Amino acid sequence: MNANTQDPRALAERLVEFGKRKGASDVEISIEETKEFRAGVRDQSVESLQQSDSRTLSLRVFVDGRTASASSTDLAQETVEGLLDRAVARARSSEQDPFAGLPEKETLAFDEAALRMYDPEIASFPAHKKVEAALKTEAAGLKDPRMKKSLGANYGSAEQTFHLANSRGVSASYRQSGVWSGCYFQAGEGDNLIQDGWTDGSVTASGLMAPEAIAAKAVGRVARLVGARKVETQEVPVVLEPTMTAWLLRFLSECVSGFAVSRKRSFLAGKLGEAVCSPKLTVVDDGLLPAGPGTRPFDAEGVPTRRTPILSGGILQNYLLDTYHARKLGLKSNGHAGGTTNLLLEAGPASPEEILRSVEKGLLLTGTLGQGTVATTGDISVGAFGLWIEKGEVAFPVAEITLSGNLGEILKSVESVGNDLELRRAVSGPTVKIASLTVGGKAAKA
Amino acid sequence: MRRVERRDFIKVAGTGLGAFAVSGLFSDRLAADRVSVPGGSVLEAQFGVALEDARKVLEAALSRGADFAEIYFEHKIAGSLTVEDDIVKESAEEVVHGAGVRVLKGPQWGYAYTSDLSLEAMKGAAMAAASVAESAAGARVVPFSPQEAGRRVYSLEGPVAKAELPAKIALVKEAYSAALAHDKRIIKASATLLDEWQSVAIVNSEGLLASDTRPQTRLIVRATAEQNGERSTGAGSAGGRVGMAFYGQEGTRPRDVGAEAAREAVTLLGAVNAQAGEQAVVLGRGQSGVMVHEAVGHPLEADGNWKKTSIMWDKLGQTVATPVVTIYDDATIPGFRGSLAVDDEGTPTRPVTLIEKGKLVGFLHDRLSARIMKLERNGHGRRDSYRSPAIPRMCNTVLAKGETPPEEILRSVKRGLYAQTYQGGMVQGTGKFTFSVNLGYLIEDGKLTRPVKNATLIGTNVQILKDIELVGNDMDFFLGNCGKGGQWATVTAGTPTLKIRSMTVGGRA
Numbered sequence: 043m044n045a046n047t048q049d050p051r052a053l054a055e056r057l058v059e060f061g062k063r064k065g066a067s068d069v070e071i072s073i074e075e076t077k078e079f080r081a082g083v084r085d086q087s088v089e090s091l092q093q094s095d096s097r098t099l100s101l102r103v104f105v106d107g108r109t110a111s112a113s114s115t116d117l118a119q120e121t122v123e124g125l126l127d128r129a130v131a132r133a134r135s136s137e138q139d140p141f142a143g144l145p146e147k148e149t150l151a152f153d154e155a156a157l158r159m160y161d162p163e164i165a166s167f168p169a170h171k172k173v174e175a176a177l178k179t180e181a182a183g184l185k186d187p188r189m190k191k192s193l194g195a196n197y198g199s200a201e202q203t204f205h206l207a208n209s210r211g212v213s214a215s216y217r218q219s220g221v222w223s224g225c226y227f228q229a230g231e232g233d234n235l236i237q238d239g240w241t242d243g244s245v246t247a248s249g250l251m252a253p254e255a256i257a258a259k260a261v262g263r264v265a266r267l268v269g270a271r272k273v274e275t276q277e278v279p280v281v282l283e284p285t286m287t288a289w290l291l292r293f294l295s296e297c298v299s300g301f302a303v304s305r306k307r308s309f310l311a312g313k314l315g316e317a318v319c320s321p322k323l324t325v326v327d328d329g330l331l332p333a334g335p336g337t338r339p340f341d342a343e344g345v346p347t348r349r350t351p352i353l354s355g356g357i358l359q360n361y362l363l364d365t366y367h368a369r370k371l372g373l374k375s376n377g378h379a380g381g382t383t384n385l386l387l388e389a390g391p392a393s394p395e396e397i398l399r400s401v402e403k404g405l406l407l408t409g410t411l412g413q414g415t416v417a418t419t420g421d422i423s424v425g426a427f428g429l430w431i432e433k434g435e436v437a438f439p440v441a442e443i444t445l446s447g448n449l450g451e452i453l454k455s456v457e458s459v460g461n462d463l464e465l466r467r468a469v470s471g472p473t474v475k476i477a478s479l480t481v482g483g484k485a486a487k488a
Numbered sequence: 489m490r491r492v493e494r495r496d497f498i499k500v501a502g503t504g505l506g507a508f509a510v511s512g513l514f515s516d517r518l519a520a521d522r523v524s525v526p527g528g529s530v531l532e533a534q535f536g537v538a539l540e541d542a543r544k545v546l547e548a549a550l551s552r553g554a555d556f557a558e559i560y561f562e563h564k565i566a567g568s569l570t571v572e573d574d575i576v577k578e579s580a581e582e583v584v585h586g587a588g589v590r591v592l593k594g595p596q597w598g599y600a601y602t603s604d605l606s607l608e609a610m611k612g613a614a615m616a617a618a619s620v621a622e623s624a625a626g627a628r629v630v631p632f633s634p635q636e637a638g639r640r641v642y643s644l645e646g647p648v649a650k651a652e653l654p655a656k657i658a659l660v661k662e663a664y665s666a667a668l669a670h671d672k673r674i675i676k677a678s679a680t681l682l683d684e685w686q687s688v689a690i691v692n693s694e695g696l697l698a699s700d701t702r703p704q705t706r707l708i709v710r711a712t713a714e715q716n717g718e719r720s721t722g723a724g725s726a727g728g729r730v731g732m733a734f735y736g737q738e739g740t741r742p743r744d745v746g747a748e749a750a751r752e753a754v755t756l757l758g759a760v761n762a763q764a765g766e767q768a769v770v771l772g773r774g775q776s777g778v779m780v781h782e783a784v785g786h787p788l789e790a791d792g793n794w795k796k797t798s799i800m801w802d803k804l805g806q807t808v809a810t811p812v813v814t815i816y817d818d819a820t821i822p823g824f825r826g827s828l829a830v831d832d833e834g835t836p837t838r839p840v841t842l843i844e845k846g847k848l849v850g851f852l853h854d855r856l857s858a859r860i861m862k863l864e865r866n867g868h869g870r871r872d873s874y875r876s877p878a879i880p881r882m883c884n885t886v887l888a889k890g891e892t893p894p895e896e897i898l899r900s901v902k903r904g905l906y907a908q909t910y911q912g913g914m915v916q917g918t919g920k921f922t923f924s925v926n927l928g929y930l931i932e933d934g935k936l937t938r939p940v941k942n943a944t945l946i947g948t949n950v951q952i953l954k955d956i957e958l959v960g961n962d963m964d965f966f967l968g969n970c971g972k973g974g975q976w977a978t979v980t981a982g983t984p985t986l987k988i989r990s991m992t993v994g995g996r997a
């Protein structure tokens with residue numbers, strides 16, 4: 043029997059036994075199987091079709107508190123047994139780490155159907171329909187004369203099965219699906235070009251936005267930035283639209299990760315239980331949200347996921363922890379091996395229009411460019427795009443500006459939280475208004 | 489381009505340890521100092537695939553009307569070894585093994601891959617890729633003729649990937665200890681050694697049969713300093729397509745890399761925020777190569793130009809920069825992180841001039857862009873792995889040395905910012921870019937004064953090329969991992985000290 047086609051669950055269980063026989067005190071094997079399809083179109087013709095059916099095996103071994111890991115895209119018996127063999131040898135050459143090891147066994151009880159992670163419709167939706175959807179999306183966008191150039195539209199779908207087995211008796215799996223479609227355009231004159239677009243995603247085929255709706259969203263995002271200019275350097279209130287709130291949440295998740303906190307590479311290290319933010323902010327990571335884009339019943343090491351409050355009532359409630367970093371911090375894993383699940387800022391009372399109207403002069407942030415975030419200090423300094431707000435209304439688009447501030451200060455100075463939360467991405471939040479940030483641009487007039 | 493974060497060590501740049509055997513035949517050919525190994529033996533020896541089967545797969549790929557088909561075979565062992573908290577904290581080995589089939593029909597392409605190299609599985613991938621074309625039979629497969637051996641671009645002697653584990657552990661510990669010992673304000677350090685041993689073979693329907701064996705290694709150290717409750721982080725790095733001997737050389741010894749990380753972290757203690765606004769900026773040599781990479785390199789990758797989405801597509805032959813600016817990409821620099829003997833489509837590499845004394849003269853091509861633009865391929869088709877088709881990418885991108893001594897460049901600035909190290913940068917097709925400066929200095933009356941943190945440089949490539957006023961007579965290189973379209977590539981970027989007349993700097997007002 044070809045190892046590349048055999049039952050992954052049986053293979054994982056067999057390899058756990060093999061690792062034990064080779065001298066490992068503990069073994070963990072995971073196998074990810076992915077079927078993926080991607081179609082790309084540009085200027086109303088098919089540009090690319092990609093298809094794959096692949097498997098990746100990952101393993102960890104522990105020998106008396108010493109550890110080693112490995113992975114392979116080749117699941118042939120001799121390859122994976124060789125990998126396990128060498129991993130045990132490497133672990134023996136390592137040193138004891140008091141925090142290393144598998145999680146304590148917890149009962150994995152979940153209702154896979156209720157989590158709605160998988161839609162069989164996606165597999166049966168034929169390729170040519172997916173191509174048609176991408177063509178339709180692009181065509182709808184190109185009807186707008188301001189869209190000078192298409193950067194392409196796409197449609198993709200994937201099905202993934204994750205299996206995990208370890209030497210503490212865990213052997214479990216779950217199946218996920220996903221579908222996404224988007225389009226991107228360039229607009230503007232001469233060398234002052236703008237590019238942007240939109241991609242929607244869903245766990246279920248029927249949950250995906252219609253081609254016309256995706257195109258309208260993309261066109262709106264491009265058109266509003268045409269003719270963007272710089273502004274003078276100044277400190278102003280900044281409104282984050284939902285995608286930008288998500289950007290800030292991703293930085294926050296880095297700062298509350300056990301990885302950064304245990305290494306003191308986060309300004310939030312040592313702040314658990316302390317007042318760190320405005321009471322207006324409630325941030326949670328919820329792995330069990332039905333049909334959520336980041337939903338999964340257990341994490342990469344078999345720990346059940348849950349709803350984990352991060353910020354609420356102004357207090358830092360929890361870090362995002364896997365087993366190793368939890369032990370290191372004297373805490374307990376909350377199912378975050380492999381990262382966040384559905385990370386979200388809960389909706390507040392204000393409508394986005396109300397929030398904009400409250401700004402006398404300031405920036406509606408719509409995009410950032412570059413990294414420029416430092417978890418150690420919380421400092422932020424990035425390139426930015428957006429709309430300049432005067433007297434509560436959009437005045438003109440801005441680009442080639444920079445935005446700087448500090449996440450610690452931002453969390454405390456949130457003035458309002460919008461009611462426009464949509465759960466279409468694994469990290470999401472509503473519109474948010476921050477009291478003041480530095481916008482860098484032209485030299486201020488003397 | 490961005491600096492490697494931890495997860496990338498494992499997932500992207502991840503590499504392997506020790507025990508890796510190749511067939512005797514293959515080893516002999518490597519020892520014979522040739523990088524492109526001719527003959528069907530590579531497919532047989534390394535991948536267990538007969539040439540006749542490769543031909544059958546290509547025929548299947550062409551069966552629905554495509555005009556070109558290609559198979560890329562890859563076997564890579566990658567290792568990583570991390571010392572942290574005074575112990576060997578992590579060691580990993582990654583095996584990447586498989587083949588990707590691509591078909592072209594005019595500007596259209598189809599791609600499918602498999603990690604199972606049986607004839608049946610590869611034919612399945614070929615048929616899936618072929619579906620982009622929808623007519624009867626397409627082009628015919630030309631009989632294979634092995635490509636001439638290329639020039640030697642990297643030494644296969646004493647590779648890190650095959651070094652004994654204890655030697656590697658000692659190397660990483662030396663770097664780690666050097667960072668901690670450098671200054672009592674260093675409270676934490678980590679050091680990671682990455683290594684890679686990649687074999688590739690490429691066959692196509694035009695009869696091409698090429699192969700390459702590529703070593704890669706990198707040592708990365710991170711250090712955190714603390715003083716009066718304030719923390720800062722610095723990094724040091726060295727590596728290339730080199731062997732263990734590289735880490736014995738002055739300047740790239742593990743202790744040198746450790747000290748580099750510690751120095752940056754300590755210098756950042758007490759650094760002030762940058763002054764926001766437009767000002768003169770001096771880009772320090774070496775790491776400022778990230779500017780050349782983002783602002784010049786990406787917009788000159790030919791895919792954005794045949795699609796007319798890059799700001800540069802209509803500027804070939806025009807003056808786009810000041811006359812002091814000459815920029816080229818050279819994949820043949822021996823032992824460099826971005827070097828290649830043949831690219832991932834089997835095209836032999838050569839130096840490519842992009843901007844000559846201010847004039848735009850060339851683009852970086854893969855097969856598809858060269859065919860559409862009717863220009864010559866120049867060895868810049870690269871891919872992350874067999875799971876992705878090749879696209880135009882940079883290798884080692886260099887802004888050529890100028891004539892002004894760096895001190896003279898500083899003296900010409902009354903007040904401005906000096907950028908020394910970076911967290912990374914990003915560019916859009918519109919030419920708008922940002923770089924995040926990790927460590928900089930204020931320039932006051934022609935001298936470097938206080939260290940500066942959290943500066944962002946923002947601009948457009950069209951503008952910055954016209955604002956490069958002075959080019960230093962020094963030179964250094966930056967080692968990077970460049971992400972584009974979800975694919976990663978190992979690159980370097982080099983630059984002398986540069987003076988930019990005026991740039992927008994982000995910081996505090």
